[in-house]
Amino acid sequence: MSEVSQGGRQPTIREVAAHAGVSPMTVSRTLAGGVNVRPDVQQRVLAAVRELGYHRNENARSLRPGQASGLIGVAITNLGNPYYGNFALGVEEVAAEYGRRIVLGNTGEDPARERQLIADFIGRQVEGLVLVPSGGASDHLQPERLGDIPIVLASRRVYGLDVDAVLLDDVGGAYRGTRALLDAGHTRIGFLGNVRSVFTGQRRYEGFARALAERGIEPDPDLVQREQQDVESARDAMRRLLDLDDAPTAVFSSNNRNTVGALKEIGRRLKAGADVSELPAIVSFDNFELAELMPVPVAVIDHDARQLGREAARLLLSRLGGVDRRGPARLVEMPVTLAPSSTD
Amino acid sequence: MSEVSQGGRQPTIREVAAHAGVSPMTVSRTLAGGVNVRPDVQQRVLAAVRELGYHRNENARSLRPGQASGLIGVAITNLGNPYYGNFALGVEEVAAEYGRRIVLGNTGEDPARERQLIADFIGRQVEGLVLVPSGGASDHLQPERLGDIPIVLASRRVYGLDVDAVLLDDVGGAYRGTRALLDAGHTRIGFLGNVRSVFTGQRRYEGFARALAERGIEPDPDLVQREQQDVESARDAMRRLLDLDDAPTAVFSSNNRNTVGALKEIGRRLKAGADVSELPAIVSFDNFELAELMPVPVAVIDHDARQLGREAARLLLSRLGGVDRRGPARLVEMPVTLAPSSTD
Numbered sequence: 001m002s003e004v005s006q007g008g009r010q011p012t013i014r015e016v017a018a019h020a021g022v023s024p025m026t027v028s029r030t031l032a033g034g035v036n037v038r039p040d041v042q043q044r045v046l047a048a049v050r051e052l053g054y055h056r057n058e059n060a061r062s063l064r065p066g067q068a069s070g071l072i073g074v075a076i077t078n079l080g081n082p083y084y085g086n087f088a089l090g091v092e093e094v095a096a097e098y099g100r101r102i103v104l105g106n107t108g109e110d111p112a113r114e115r116q117l118i119a120d121f122i123g124r125q126v127e128g129l130v131l132v133p134s135g136g137a138s139d140h141l142q143p144e145r146l147g148d149i150p151i152v153l154a155s156r157r158v159y160g161l162d163v164d165a166v167l168l169d170d171v172g173g174a175y176r177g178t179r180a181l182l183d184a185g186h187t188r189i190g191f192l193g194n195v196r197s198v199f200t201g202q203r204r205y206e207g208f209a210r211a212l213a214e215r216g217i218e219p220d221p222d223l224v225q226r227e228q229q230d231v232e233s234a235r236d237a238m239r240r241l242l243d244l245d246d247a248p249t250a251v252f253s254s255n256n257r258n259t260v261g262a263l264k265e266i267g268r269r270l271k272a273g274a275d276v277s278e279l280p281a282i283v284s285f286d287n288f289e290l291a292e293l294m295p296v297p298v299a300v301i302d303h304d305a306r307q308l309g310r311e312a313a314r315l316l317l318s319r320l321g322g323v324d325r326r327g328p329a330r331l332v333e334m335p336v337t338l339a340p341s342s343t344d
Numbered sequence: 345m346s347e348v349s350q351g352g353r354q355p356t357i358r359e360v361a362a363h364a365g366v367s368p369m370t371v372s373r374t375l376a377g378g379v380n381v382r383p384d385v386q387q388r389v390l391a392a393v394r395e396l397g398y399h400r401n402e403n404a405r406s407l408r409p410g411q412a413s414g415l416i417g418v419a420i421t422n423l424g425n426p427y428y429g430n431f432a433l434g435v436e437e438v439a440a441e442y443g444r445r446i447v448l449g450n451t452g453e454d455p456a457r458e459r460q461l462i463a464d465f466i467g468r469q470v471e472g473l474v475l476v477p478s479g480g481a482s483d484h485l486q487p488e489r490l491g492d493i494p495i496v497l498a499s500r501r502v503y504g505l506d507v508d509a510v511l512l513d514d515v516g517g518a519y520r521g522t523r524a525l526l527d528a529g530h531t532r533i534g535f536l537g538n539v540r541s542v543f544t545g546q547r548r549y550e551g552f553a554r555a556l557a558e559r560g561i562e563p564d565p566d567l568v569q570r571e572q573q574d575v576e577s578a579r580d581a582m583r584r585l586l587d588l589d590d591a592p593t594a595v596f597s598s599n600n601r602n603t604v605g606a607l608k609e610i611g612r613r614l615k616a617g618a619d620v621s622e623l624p625a626i627v628s629f630d631n632f633e634l635a636e637l638m639p640v641p642v643a644v645i646d647h648d649a650r651q652l653g654r655e656a657a658r659l660l661l662s663r664l665g666g667v668d669r670r671g672p673a674r675l676v677e678m679p680v681t682l683a684p685s686s687t688d
Contacts, residue, residue: 071447
């Protein structure tokens with residue numbers, strides 16, 4: 001049995017420090033993530049924590065005036081999408097460097113779930129929020145509703161909400177990807193996107209339409225499919241595009257889920273005997289694993305989801321203290337790169 | 345300005361209940377996830393919460409005797425792997441159904457980080473832990489060290505630790521996958537796995553070796569590569585296999601990361617002019633998106649990471665109260681299916 005269960009007395013942080021031969025501050029720092037503590041010292045502290053059965057009571061700390069919960073609330077739209085797994089990883093890494101942990105929730109693109117999740121996070125006294133917004137009304141995100149809790153939006157903005165945001169260069173990336181297809185001689189280019197209310201979908205469509213307009217091409221409504229949120233519906237949309245009498249010779253896909261759906265439809269047609277030369281080339285906003293092994297050429301508009309997560313966390317942490325705490329809202333736009341599929 | 349910042353008085357739960365025309369219990373239930381509360385009533389409660397600027401103080405609640413923090417600590421090895429993103433999603437879904445949130449940490453397969461993460465979670469008074477163990481010593485996971493906090497291991501077990509676990513049928517899946525290659529006439533079969541100390545790697549190797557032994561085949565040490573933890577090292581291992589004078593005609597890959605690395609090496613060789621008929625067939629433990637579009641045949645040993653996460657959460661929640669609280673450790677083995685690559 002451990003010391004904890006013998007009589008119920010908890011060892012104090014001073015006892016742990018004495019056991020490890022360090023200061024109580026070093027014990028605190030180690031348990032808060034180990035920033036500025038040498039690895040060998042951390043090991044010694046953790047050994048003492050284990051030997052004495054010490055449990056830091058985070059929640060008790062959070063209730064002392066001036067002490068914080070050490071939690072960052074992170075609400076994303078789809079953790080099953082590898083893009084958002086990497087995004088959450090980036091937020092977690094930077095939060096951990098600063099002794100914070102993330103409380104993670106999945107909204108499934110449902111504004112009602114987002115609303116409830118944010119209320120729940122606030123109830124748990126998170127120190128800050130990172131949100132990939134699902135779109136829709138934003139009253140629950142307004143600063144006067146969140147009180148002192150800072151929020152950073154990622155990937156998407158919310159109209160009428162003036163808070164920190166980390167975005168991708170959606171318009172520029174979509175513009176360059178579409179122009180590459182035009183330069184290769186394509187004039188009938190399909191568009192696969194997600195629902196119109198989603199901020200990134202609008203921005204990427206804007207870049208697509210701008211590139212066409214420069215060449216005097218009006219987007220053909222038959223070629224624009226903008227309601228797909230998952231792989232299945234994207235596959236159906238691709239099927240409709242390829243079934244047109246005058247099918248597109250290339251397709252611009254505005255996100256990972258649409259790209260996977262489009263490629264699944266291509267795979268089905270190849271299996272049914274289609275000639276690969278009859279199938280469209282694809283430009284995909286969002287990279288995906290093994291893009292270089294696809295049967296049709298896939299160029300990707302690439303960016304680093306983990307880096308986006310890290311940047312969102314950095315913006316948020318800068319709001320938790322110091323001079324940045326009450327500065328004006330900041331917008332960071334992360335670069336994207338257009339790359340043909342390659343094996344490297 | 346909100347009511348919260350006017351004078352600083354927080355509205356009480358009774359005021360919220362009165363405003364919404366419901367009982368305080370209904371307000372509590374709604375904020376705890378909405379179990380047993382009709383959607384329209386939840387909407388009314390949340391509207392009142394917003395209008396009054398009510399913040400539930402979870403941490404204060406957790407310190408009252410008999411009240412819990414409502415947090416589940418989840419430590420996984422690699423959130424950047426889509427498999428674990430889906431796993432975390434499954435845990436989160438079931439936790440949310442029961443009014444809990446997950447605190448998520450990434451160990452990066454590093455036992456020291458795992459140790460620190462668990463100590464941190466305990467300090468935050470999590471109600472329970474879900475862990476994909478990184479291997480190595482387990483003293484920090486022993487019941488006497490965790491006190492009253494239940495733990496569920498997922499994907500992997502830890503030798504000498506007698507706690508609840510949710511595993512895949514690793515041995516059976518690897519056995520069936522390898523036998524399918526033998527039935528197709530292959531006798532020189534390569535093996536790609538992760539480090540030997542990782543439980544699943546050992547189990548999958550066991551299934552592989554058992555299928556070979558039944559046909560009187562001793563595994564050739566040249567064909568067994570077992571140290572790869574990421575895509576890059578897996579690709580190097582595949583290169584070594586294919587560079588052998590007597591290269592394998594088929595490869596058994598024991599996880600998603602190894603499969604992606606192996607396929608990247610195949611892609612590189614195709615680009616350099618290799619004939620696809622000279623390249624090995626692959627059986628992959630773990631499915632991956634677009635497997636059906638690969639240039640070589642890929643059969644997958646498939647399973648549902650999200651379901652694994654849901655089952656782990658269910659096991660854990662059953663320990664948080666009621667008759668299961670102190671029963672013997674349970675082992676749930678989830679089925680896997682062997683399927684050739686297909687477009688559906």
